[in-house]
Amino acid sequence: MSKLLRLNGLTKAYPGVIANNAVSFDIGTGEIHALLGENGAGKSTLVKMIYGLVKPDSGEMEFAGQPFAPSEPRAARQSGVAMVFQHFSLFEALNVAENIALGMENPPRSNILSKQIREVSAKYGLTIDPDRLVGDLSAGERQRVEIIRCLLQDPKLLIMDEPTSVLTPQEVDTLFITLRKLQAEGTSILYISHKLDEIRTLCEHATVLRGGKVVGTCIPSQETAKSLAEMMVGAKLQTPKKAATELGQPLLKLENLSLQSKDPFGTSLRNITFMLRAGEILGIGGVAGNGQDELMLALSGEELVDANAISLKGEFIGQLGPTPRRMRGLLAAPEERLGHAAAPDMSLTENSLLTAFYRQRLGRRGFVNKQASENFTKAIIQQFDVRTPGITNTAKSLSGGNLQKFVVGREIVQNPTVFVVNQPTWGVDAAAAASIRQALLELASNGAGVLVISQDLDELMEVSDNFAVLAEGRLSKPQNAKGVTVEEIGLMMGGSEIA
């Protein structure tokens, strides 16, 4: 197989950290090549160098036999490199064709472009109507727009950054069919993911990065998911275990909770009904943007709902704000760590005050007790192994995984009656993710009710007693997590079979 892209000794250092250290590997023509690694392993930096967003300090690249040193993404695109980013860059208020035209150097007339879009989408099975408004599309459809945008440039190398993190299992299957078609036509694909099963089914070769260095290459189909993960982490992994417990008293009940979303492209909640018992972990799956954020706001008290829609231990709390709900034992950890769950520029001690001041009595008559709040913060850091030089460091100075441990730990240390957490391990390295899941399991076995909202199905299957899916603002009937198959979940996520 001939080589399309050859990387030789690529090094890039930022102040205080070497993001890439002498990285070398090859991608063959028509090969699907996986790039594996934990957060912070240097995957993004490497990809940015190939796409011309970052210049390497040293080392060289060769593309189709020619020396390759793109000074900007435009140069990379002209050579035949295209990239689908993890976070889409689409304007919700424009339609599909307009969005695609915005990303082109010389967009053709709109009717010609629409025709081209239809041709490409038919050829690769990427069903999309060029006249639809992007704001009305699902995440999977938006990704198709991004892919079509790349395919119109006729790329030789397609880079995909975590492409399946927002897709249902069925959408993943469709994507894989498209990628295999591209591969058959001789297009190379650099596939970045931490979903190991996908890499095992799709990719021919894998390069594993850890700490900015290539620590291994392998043929994924000959490895197990566990061996790949251990290669990534560089250590043996423990799977969290839940002690079998009897479910106790009902703690939290939602009855016909409806909430109009304030965001024009948000999802309104419709008649959400469920019950959470003591000792239970209820997992709520579903693709992002189907009402997860709204459900979180309705439960944390940031959005008020009908008083009777939410009850905690028999008391109706729908009209209570965040602080009174916390006082009654309903604690929450939102998905967005910086800016929502924590204030980026404030110290960890100050961020403790954010949710714990009243419940933990960290002061009197509104005056903050410095000693008490520092002790509380130290307790979180110690119990949850948060790596930080000190409690006066700002929240944003922590790595994603450490901040997540802090945000989750801050609530668990407060001994919640019911704990609601959205995306508990999103963007967190494998070791930290395992310790957070373990903490959730322990919390439940100590008699609390835990509601886990997540897009990571493996995670939900691992921790949940019962499982439900949020689709288009409606919640499916919770069922025992042991009995559901991935196919059933996929159908539920697509919005069908909603009880």
Add this chain to the structure above:
Amino acid sequence: MIRLEPRTEPSRAMIALTPILAVLATMIAGGILFSVLGKNPFEAIRMIFWDPVLGEHAFYYRGQILVKAAPLIMIALGLSFGFRAGIWNIGAEGQFIMGAVIGAAAGLALYPSQSIFVYPIMLIAGTLGGMLWALIPAYLKIKFNANEILVSLMLVYVAFNFLAGMVTGPLRDPDGFNFPESRSFQQWDAASNPELIAGSGIHWGVLMTLGLVIVAYIVLTRHIFGFHIRLAGQSPRAAKFGGVNPNKMIAICLGLSGALAGMAGLYEVTGPAGKLTTTFPLGYGFTAIIVAFLGRLHPIGILLAGLLLAVTYVGGDVIQANLSLPKASIQVFQGMLLFFLLAVDVLVHFRLRFKRGI
């Protein structure tokens, strides 16, 4: 060439240093301005900063510094809370006027009573007057999401005209030969705010200001309300998650800044100004915005910045009198101070890198 490189953490040294840099830059640019106007720049700068404090006639000016600094600091303290929370009250001048007018009206209704309750009643009425005036933009922002910057600013001009209407109408001194001014409070003991120590400039408002600096410092650094204020400004969504009601925050911040501006207005009209006239507003409400930012929105910083701006006010009088420079030149000078402060603030978050070549 010079490049700006983002700092990983904001520089604490620069936070303290930039106000001083701004003052120096203002002196240089101001000196250029004065020399273009045909004056000796060194003499002018000396007259602005040196003469009022330590010059030959300083005994005459020193009292004036406290008289001017007190309202600036009092108003700026109130504004700083809102500014920290991202609530922009630009209309303190209007609240200052309304506090003076409402407080004066409450007092004049009791004329010529010599009861000891007259002054407290006036103080409460003035404070409430300023507060209610500021609650108009608060209400419109909460109810209709109207921009408080525009509404509060426009209400300044309404207040101007309200003042003019009052001193030519209901509040005009009946024994005043039809001059557009109210009765003098200086000549009515129960309603006057006299200089407590002759020549010092200290009146009740100065003492109140010092007390408020201490209270503001404690609230901001020790109390959960100060924490919520900072939180709402830095991270509004985290504040909401933490249980801070954004609408309540708008009402409290605007109400508080209006109340302090109104109180300052009342001390001014009963003390240094002595009576309501159409020329009563001196722009303290606007200059206080400079004071708040120059003082880094911190009570102690505001105390120092208020004194500095008061010096430039008095110094402005000196150059006006001695060098026959126009009054506008000192206003430009004060404006430059804010301009340079905002400009050098970039050094807090960025460092300069000198590089050769491209």
